[in-house]
Amino acid sequence: MPSRASYRRNTPSRAFLIRVLPALIAVACLFLAWEAYCDLSGISPTTLPAPSHVFAQAWANRQGLWDNLLPTLRATLAGFALxxxxxxxxxxxxxxxxxxxxxxFPIFIISQTLPMVAIAPLVVLWFGFGLMPKILLVALVTFFPMLVALVEGYAATEKELEDLLGSMGASRWRRFLLARLPSSLPYFFAGLRIAITYAVVGAIFAEYAGSAKGLGIYILNAKNNFRADLVLAAVMVSSVLTLLLFGATLLLQRILAPWIIETKGARR
Structure with missing residues (x-):
């Protein structure tokens, strides 16, 4: 009979499986329905290839996908860091x-109303076809959710805690470090997860505007050659990349602020 300690050690992995399993089943059902539709409807593979064909072509063209994934990943990470x-x-x-x-704040809000389809060619025109315009466009797309999350997090600090630190002679900067910054972490990680989902899309769109390599260029070339299978293969690669980056933000939260997850678990 397993001990109580071993049961507790298994609880997190079991809880993770319970959370992930419904999503995996839903994705599997989606792919099965897609495969069945392609087989039974007689639709042309050039219009809608079956997922089995997409996976086969992705594997056959894995080197090309990998070579174009790396520039997109560099632009995504560099832009997100900025x-x-x-x-x-x-x-x-x-x-x-x-x-x-x-x-x-009005300027920040206005920056988010600029249509990417209009601003991307201008950024490429100003900064060339290198890495810099991709970095700037990714930063433009992703910084606002994190900014708002941090500002809202600072405002959520308990006034009693700040008053206590003030009564002990803490400066405003020290009150910020000890109270306002820790209080903002749950909001920050929520904004981080939202922003990271935009980052890959921003990098790919920036590559559409002008680039030599990247998943955006790969998708554009595949579309021009009427290769729907390679377009979908690149889309799947970008989706996997986004999921991995999203998972990395969860891992970072678990490492830097584990009490957030523990508090959520206690509430449940």
């Missing part, structure tokens, strides 16, 4: 200065 740094610096600035908040 976005993260900018969001943190600007969030601290607007948290410390009400005037800056009133002055800058």
């Amino acid at each position: 976005s993260l740094a900018a969001a943190f610096v600007l969030s601290v600035a607007v948290d410390f200065s009400h005037i800056l908040r009133q002055a800058l």
